[in-house]
Amino acid sequence: MAHSIAPQRDETDRPSQRATQARATAAPGKAALVPADPSPAAVRNTRQKEAIREAILAADRPLSPEEILSAAQKGVASLSLATVYRNVASLQRDGWLQAVTLPGMPARYEVAGKAHHHHFHCNECGKVYEMEGCGFEFHAKLPKGFLATEHELFLSGRCAACS
Template identity: 60%
Template sequence: MSTAIQTRNTRQKEAIRAAFLEADRPLSPEEALIGAQKQVQAVSIATIYRNIASLVEEQWLTTVDVPGHSSRYEVAGKAHHHHFQCTSCNTVHELAGCVMQTRPKLPRGFTYTAHEFFVYGTCADCKNNS
């Protein structure tokens, strides 16, 4: 992919930004496509990938790596938090705060730089529709 930031304000890029703001949870490229198509009928998935890459580069989005699934993206600049994934519909949601009370004990010679925490379960929508 070209690594340059896309500078023009296109309807598509605006629709993609709106999709992330409206969802208020980490979205996969496919989910971002569905969200963006609410504003622009025929956005291409390629445009989604291009603009996500651009928005990540300009630090408007950050990447959320999900174990065993494709990456999600969320609006950048939020406070330290972690994520919840519904084991039924695979949507990812934001969790407030952090349950880590103490620095994890690492083996001798290991250095800590960061941590990620994932909670699994059923989201409200899936619980209601079952």
């Protein structure tokens, strides 16, 4: 679960010149807070995080923190926006969640690691939708000799509900 991106230890004991150590020291302190701790606070934190994860998984589009809050409150009514922000940051550090940032707009969040896809922003209701796959071709417009290796774009307009 939360441990999926724990740095893999290289057990061969090499001398001290391991550059990876600098990276490894940044995260583990946080991960160490996760273990089974039956205290009420820990149980509450776990339930909050689970409600947030479930809200994000149940959505078929990237959610803003406010949208995560209202969806997750169905599971844990006492949830606050501050708690959502804290868990969003934590889930990003875990590598489970990633930000969807469209120009000039506050971030939305979706499960990390999805296949290449694009987003649609509804100018009426403000929701951001996911568009599966990619049919965009730019190669014909490139100057001679240029090679595009990546692209980033989104569409905007009105969603079905707002049309």
